[in-house]
Amino acid sequence: MSPPSSEQAPVAEAPMGEMPSAPSFAEYLARRLMADKGFEPGTHPEAAELVDVSDAVLTYSDGYSCVIVCIVDREREPSRRFTLETPVLERVGKACLHYSGTVSGTKLPVGLQFIEVGRGPVTLEDRERLERLRLGLFNKVHLHAMHVDTASGEVWANTWRRAMVSRGHVRGLVQQPRRVEESEDEVAEAPERAPVLTVALLVSLALAFAAEQLFAVGAPGTGLLAPGIETLVALGGLSSRLVLEHGQWWRLFLAPLLHGDLIHLLLNGFCLWFGATVLESMVGRTWLGLLLVVSALGGGALSMALHGDSVVSVGASGALMGLLAAVLAVSRRLPTGQGRVEVQMMAMQLLVPSLIPIAMSRTGNAVDFAAHVGGALAGGVVGLWLARVWKREHATPPGTRWAGALSVLALGAVVVSVFFAVGSREGW
Structure with a gap:
């Protein structure tokens, strides 16, 4: 929709008469x-x-x-x-x-x-x-x-x-003193980045779903290529009882990689492609990695806090809600205009419906609303902080080195978690 022109309804002229030296x-x-x-x-x-x-x-x-x-x-x-x-x-x-x-x-x-x-x-x-x-x-x-x-x-x-x-x-x-310039300070343009990490994340989700098919345990679930609840638990599904009582912390890192069926995977893959592509181009791979980890852990923590011992949660939804919230927080660095609006509206269209109980965790067709809210809160807080401290004249956000270090540690935790999950399968 094009903006209105002054010819449609022109701005009213100021009354004629003595004009002050400075604009009102x-x-x-x-x-x-x-x-x-x-x-x-x-x-x-x-x-x-x-x-x-x-x-x-x-x-x-x-x-x-x-x-x-x-x-x-x-x-x-x-x-x-x-x-x-x-x-x-x-x-x-x-x-x-x-x-x-x-x-x-x-x-x-x-x-x-x-x-x-x-x-x-x-x-x-x-x-x-x-x-x-x-x-x-x-x-x-x-x-x-x-x-x-x-x-x-x-x-x-x-x-x-x-x-x-x-x-x-x-x-x-x-x-404040009046500014002479006709537009706000220009935001430094981010360097061009190929969505390398985004593609790697999508491949990781696909490989994890393939593992659910290859190493299935017990009866299959309901849905297209849906693994059963036993398979999800064996491969790292999140359960507060197993994490808090049995010390299986590694489930916090593996559960976001698992999905309840093919539709669940495709929906989350689309959200990941949008949110991660926008953030990777704006904040870079290190901050994208940190936002993913913080959002996933925030979603998992709130899920365990609010759900009973019988609930097993899987899916990247919590992490994705955090990415979408972060997109909204840092989108003000995008140039004013249609492009920024389209990014913000797409993020809202994906985020808002997911913060009400309609998205499924696919374990017994239950809604893991807590994981969505926890992920959105965690990612949103980090995104707002980043937008606040990121100076407009800097092309890259601050703290890239320590964000990268934390992301590498999180990647190491995922690798270690895989070995723990393999070891735990002996009891299934």
């Missing part, structure tokens, strides 16, 4: 939103009513998200107010719903944000007026109003609901 904060805010957030001047034809009551109207529309920001410049004209009522805004927002996309069968909402900029604190009258600009939590039109006091640097908002232009972002712009 409202003008600066509009420029920063275009440079930092990817907004375009103007809006869709269905929202043309917003232009008449605003000094600037900006729109972000990428085929998934549709957010319209209306700015009222009360520094230039203190009597200016945003005058449209909630029913009108709901009608306008619903008319623009066809510009938003769909994730997992759910239509994404349209966001309408209203920012009034003045030189004083929000008055009781203005607060009551802006408070009325809100709709129900499950309404497909999200309204969000703010008042900016340029004298004190304070920003008031009528709701804590998350918005694309957040209260914190606006507060940072009004409190």
Whole structure:
């Protein structure tokens, strides 16, 4: 979906009269939103009513998200107010719903944000007026109003609901010195990397599944090429009783390599290809390896903590949820535009459904929801930390050496785990 052009509904011109020597904060805010957030001047034809009551109207529309920001410049004209009522805004927002996309069968909402900029604190009258600009939590039109006091640097908002232009972002712009550049600091481009580790991981999963067929024990399971529960336990399926009571820690490293049937393997293989390819190209192989290990261990730990002794968990899902969460965390380093949005939306479409009980662990057709959540939490925390400490001007993330060392240790643990699993098969 192409962004709106200013010809569809041009940005309203500032009132004529004496012009100050420096641009008002409202003008600066509009420029920063275009440079930092990817907004375009103007809006869709269905929202043309917003232009008449605003000094600037900006729109972000990428085929998934549709957010319209209306700015009222009360520094230039203190009597200016945003005058449209909630029913009108709901009608306008619903008319623009066809510009938003769909994730997992759910239509994404349209966001309408209203920012009034003045030189004083929000008055009781203005607060009551802006408070009325809100709709129900499950309404497909999200309204969000703010008042900016340029004298004190304070920003008031009528709701804590998350918005694309957040209260914190606006507060940072009004409190910090104005930037002269027209765009945010460029992110150093990562070196080109072939997905070597990604391919190696896919081969490893395929070999592990082949081992399940060659070294099967007992009756087969239900499903396409499904091994039985005895086979999964013999080859390293995760069980809290076997790990905690019998000290078989190596199951934490082998269980993510095993799968309940061919469909289980193919679904996880697709998720792995997407998440690992994105991360390998952005953060490199050492950090990808560490994220995999941390996510797999996090998923296994929460699975053991929440499940009973009778549950045996297998599959790479926990590790994959961690990779997808990490993709969302570090995706801000991707250039603003359609490419970044497509990566984020794909990660969300794979991650969100997996965090509700619909993905199967394939051991008795049970849902290992805990492993998914544990993996996503572990990978997400590491990804957020990495995004925070990774300087924009650096092409590679920090800590690559120790991340690589930990990844090598984890690989060694996997190799040792294979020998433990072979030794334990004598009792089966």
